[in-house]
Amino acid sequence: MNSKKIRIEEAIGLPLAHDLTRIIPGEFKGAAFKRGHIIQKEDIGQLKAIGKESIYILELSPEEIHEDEAAIQIAEAVTTNDFFITEPCEGKANIKSRTMGLLKVDKDLLCQINSLAGIILATLHSGTLCRPEMVVAATRIIPLAIEKKWLEAIEKLCREQDKVISLQQLKSKKVGIVITGNEIYHGMIKDSSGDIMQGKLESYGSHVTRRIIVPDDPIEIAQAIRLLRESGSEMILVTGGMSVDPDDVTLEGVKEAKASIIFYGIPILPGSMLLYAVLGSTPILGVPACAIYHKATALDIILPKVLAEEDITKDDIITLGHGGLCLHCGNCHFPACPFGKE
Structure with a gap:
């Protein structure tokens, strides 16, 4: 990956190589500017307000892939058709359930994937009751871009073993x-x-x-x-x-x-x-x-x-004894709590 760091005053008219995050404590966290946004003169003040004095100009080799496309490719490799994938934001893609069911996570395969350089895949506990459009997992790469061989390794693992996450649907009885x-x-x-x-x-x-x-x-x-x-x-x-x-x-x-x-x-x-x-x-x-x-x-x-x-x-x-004790919280958040989790 060839990247050039330039000051934002010199970047007017150039596209952003990735989402730029804005955080307001307790109120907001999200993309202030999206990947591909063409920097305008009037953006300079807001960019400085979120701590950005410089940006990257990015050039990828044919063997590399950007964080957004990488997140989608990882998510597609590790899931069954019981899930759908959201558009990446700040480099992260969420994986959501299409229907109601029990989440099943291949923990060994999950660990194998997270041991690969620059890859992260986080899931809910196996056995979690999922409802439609519920986020059950999320994935991204750590660097801004990564070699495609690492994504090919994930696809190979999932072909040879199984999908990392699947859904056991509840039957209507x-x-x-x-x-x-x-x-x-x-x-x-x-x-x-x-x-x-x-x-x-x-x-x-x-x-x-x-x-x-x-x-x-x-x-x-x-x-x-x-x-x-x-x-x-x-x-x-x-x-x-x-x-x-x-x-x-x-x-x-x-x-x-x-x-x-x-x-x-x-x-x-x-x-x-x-x-x-x-x-x-x-x-x-x-x-x-x-x-x-x-x-x-x-x-x-x-x-x-x-x-x-x-x-x-x-x-x-x-x-089930491990995790089988309810905390009896004053404001119950079950099932979003440790009770009954594997």
């Missing part, structure tokens, strides 16, 4: 809810869990087809589960009755329905009493009572995985 509790069944209190569960499910693109309220009786819980499955529910949530109290019999009811228990108890707080079972191919989640109080519990970690049809094993559950 018909969900049935079994609401347990003598106090609700006999009309002593009004149920609140059904509306809360429905709101969560709808936010993930699924919908509730039916709710059934039953007493704390394993036989009736089992009958409700089987009825929902036979009537077309593709997933079943059973609320309440998950603790060790003598009146809490949801686990017995799920077993009575002849479902296979994948796990009961999970190293995540709150929500450690969560149950996951399958009846045939129908997943069943036993929801602990804390899910109607806390914004984020174990349910919010596991439910998206079930909707993405991940094969959740006991070994997978064991690893």
Whole structure:
């Protein structure tokens, strides 16, 4: 790369080789002038105000590529069609999700790419729930230009191994809810869990087809589960009755329905009493009572995985203890927080 540094007073009529950044603390950070802008006499004052006394005149060899084009090429190499790439700004290209799903990051491949000279690729945590148009990764090169061979090396790595980031899309499912509790069944209190569960499910693109309220009786819980499955529910949530109290019999009811228990108890707080079972191919989640109080519990970690049809094993559950403690922040920002991150 041949570059010549000249003072801005001598650069009138010349194009900028890259975006020039302006920062107002706490208010603004962005490009004050874009790459290719032809410097005018009236720009001099503003350029000096952002600390620019000189600019580069840039000449690239055929073996080199500018930071903007490099960012696009890297982003295209590391992503699947589940993402789109924004126009570079200040040398950086953002990678955004097209649809809802769980972000999957090949951490080993990510490290290989970031070990290449002058390349950076930053992602969200693997397992993050992504919504449409959410920034999931960003990339740039450190120098103003780079040899093309480094980008070719990235493309080769991704061809031979895999894409660095992919998206496991959430499926829209018909969900049935079994609401347990003598106090609700006999009309002593009004149920609140059904509306809360429905709101969560709808936010993930699924919908509730039916709710059934039953007493704390394993036989009736089992009958409700089987009825929902036979009537077309593709997933079943059973609320309440998950603790060790003598009146809490949801686990017995799920077993009575002849479902296979994948796990009961999970190293995540709150929500450690969560149950996951399958009846045939129908997943069943036993929801602990804390899910109607806390914004984020174990349910919010596991439910998206079930909707993405991940094969959740006991070994997978064991690893969730790392990062499985909620901080109970006064102003909850979940899922933009460490809770449940891999």
